[in-house]
Amino acid sequence: MTDTSVLQKHIRNFCIVAHIDHGKSTLADRMIEKTGVLTSREMQSQVLDNMDLERERGITIKSQAVRLIYQAKDGQEYMFNLIDTPGHVDFNYEVSRSLAACDGAILVVDATQGIQAQTLANVYLALDHDLDVFPVINKIDLPSARPDEVKKEIEDVIGLEAEDAPLISAKQGIGIEDVLEEVVTKIPAPDGDSDAPLKALIFDSLYDSYKGVIVFVRLRDGRLKKGMKVRMCASGAEAEVVEVGYFGPGQFLPCDELSAGMVGYFTASIKNIRDARVGDTVTESVRPCEEALPGYKKAQPMVYCGVYPSDTQRYPDLKDALEKLQLNDASLFFEPESSLALGFGFRCGFLGLLHMEVILERLEREYDLDLIATAPGVVYRIFKTDGTMMELTNPSNLPDETLIEHMEEPIVSAEIMVTTEFIGSIMQLCQERRGRYLGTEYIEQTRAILRYELPLGEIIYDFFDALKSRSKGYASFDYELKNYEPAKLVKLDILVNKTPVDALSFIVHADGAYERGRKMCEKLKDEIPRQLFEVPIQAAVGGRVIARETVRAVRKDVLAKCYGGDISRKKKLLEKQKEGKKRMQTIGNVEIPKEAFINVLKLGEND
């Protein structure tokens, strides 16, 4: 079968949406197997996730696509373009760009857990993109599966017809045929005119050092061929197509042309990834389309932190690594900054806490860097007395109090799905995090959705961990940015021996300042070795000390005897001592090991 022989009405472009761990990637694997593109022997588990990190964490980070050929029961051959989407809330932005390339979506719901917070978020996102969504119920092989209740939930909560939803076990390979058939019948064929001028949406891109930018496209109209001169509508960049192709499992397969409705890629010796931005429309230079596709909003980083190499010598390596990562992940933001305590590094912006963790891990793993990350913070809006507003991403840049009229912080709308027995403790948690209660919606007798408005700054700290531990793992959570609201915010400084440690400063709500300050002091106290003198560790707000700990002085470090003039031995002992001091950073005359910062800044602490 050549590519052009596929009739447009036999193309299905779709994705799978699900709450994390509901089996999306496993279902994708099974569909790839069943369509016979690969033999079972060739199948690695979870073919679509080809980054090590994704496999280990069981989440899909970078959206990818695969073309499958399916022989349907109606005797026809169909071309499926399965576009993988990340399941996590942090990657909503990537989800939405993947959805823009689809005409329909499969909603996977775990038969034991039912609808979870991200199930809702992803379904709404799919419906927003006018996709036809049909549900499948997964994990029916588990003893605790309750498919009938889950079907009812889907109908009641989401309003999707679920009576005939395929009951499957992706893991066991049960019911996969049904899913494939549903794709044929429930998901519409793409519309669009192959003879009209080229109009293709860039939904992703990748940088390859040999081929330049590899542009992922969904063709709305027209055809894309080798040798064609194309233009990116927004950037205005022009290039000659070198290669077109589609996505095999984990690989690129070149072909002659792509036509309306198809999903594939092209390369055109584009060196700068900015010339082929995600969301831009590709058209033919000589015969451009009349208007570009709507595209999408650029992702705004929501969480910021400072990232420093442990070994200051490796600053250039970190810079290089960030630049490379940014090519594949346009949502990563960074700019240079320096810290008294940590040296030279970068202030980095991320879509969320998980995004941050993933990037930091990739930097350490793929670029062999040892990093120190400062406490994550959000973007605050500072309204100054001179009438201007600044967006604050680094606490060190906070203007003097007298210049600030008021400050605003980002607020998110959150949905927390939880079994009723934990409602009390979760509500208490949200209360502690300055949540504003909006309401409770019961899905069934034992489960409910709690709706809250929460300051983003309160949930990036350790909210996920707290949520998990207070619900014994039964709560799920999703959020989206709502707006900015005025808040009583202060900058909390940590002082070691009366000297502020810039890397440990952060913005916090005035009511929580004492608690946070106390914890930071306690933690730091345990990390700073005893010095020659007593070292006060203080937390201060606007020059006023609100918490204090003391590192007691070394009591005794004296060698009484210097035997028989063996000065060399004494000197060696002192040299060893000096060696130990060299590895420390001196702040306020206090020698602090680098590990102290790392440990104090470590994320996901239980306190």
Added chain:
Amino acid sequence: MKNLSLYLHIPFCVRKCRYCDFLSGPADEAARQRYAKALCREIRAAGEFCREKETVTTVYLGGGTPSVLAPVQIRKILDTVRECFSLEENVEITMEINPGTVTEEDLRSLRAAGINRLSVGVQSFRDDELKLLGRIHTAEEAKDVMRAARRAGFSNLSLDLISALPGQKLEDFIFNLEEAAALRPEHISVYSLILEEGTPLARMAQEGQLPPLPGDELDREMYHETAKILARHGYHRYEISNYAMDGFESRHNSGYWTGREYLGLGLGASSYFGGVRFRGTASMGEYLGYYGEKDLSSVKVEGTDFSSISQEGTVFADAPREEMEQLSEEDRMAEFMFLGLRMTRGVSENEFLERFGASMEDIYGKVLQRHLAAGVIERTDGRVFLTERGIDVSNAVMADYLL
């Protein structure tokens, strides 16, 4: 004409104490004979080496337990020293002795041989403590030997104590101090116990066979009590661990703190001479092989750092060494500081300037500032010295002066 000190190491004892990690052990009479002879040859070689005949101001016989050698052997060694070096008129000649190894008659012989200062290893006046340490004598024997030394004509006695013994309480230690002071030695050294790796005492501590060791708090309390109590008895502290009646500070040890040159002779002994620190071989076989019976005229100089030394002196220069280090200017500055700071009078800024042609402020300004702020040193009248607090943490302080 330079001043020089001599240290003579006698690596023998009756039995090794449990806390001891010095180069020492029991030996038979024949071995002691051979060693004493070899030591005399080394003294001769060293005398030739120092052809300028520096004036020797102090001699120190340490160990081990030098008193396990017969007084006649000691006499022979000292006679050799006199023969090969010119001794200052009022030279200080100290010998370490152990109670239980000398009679009053021995002491008379030692006095007659020229020893004029004794350092007596008493360590404790409680028999249970002495036993725990593995000492070979009782408290009563220690007192006896002090009295016998007086009768034998010694007018300069020093007494060693160890503090912070396993299970020791403050009052136990104070008892030891009072007993020591009651004997009226001219000089008292007090060291706190260090469990050196590989010693039986360290093993016992590891295996939980010892009463608990005093913590840092109690250790420091004992230390500060020592100064107070001994002051009441007329002793002043002049170095971290040393106390003396006026005018009886150990001249020999003071030499170590002030950068005076000294030659260490005998097995594994350390020297500082001509800007070089070196240490003789610690192997008895090698030592006896070199300074033993064989003809030394065949020994040739090869690749040593000593400039213009006499042909005869090459024997000493070419002797087997464990370590040899030519000190740089920086090393010398660092030593000036960290050794000088052991003394209560500390270091002189003028002396530093004279010696190194740079001011202490230029070299150590930042460190001094930090230490002053931390209250570990004081800086008055052109001198820098450790405070009481500085003494407690002197290792950490001194390490900052390494360049």
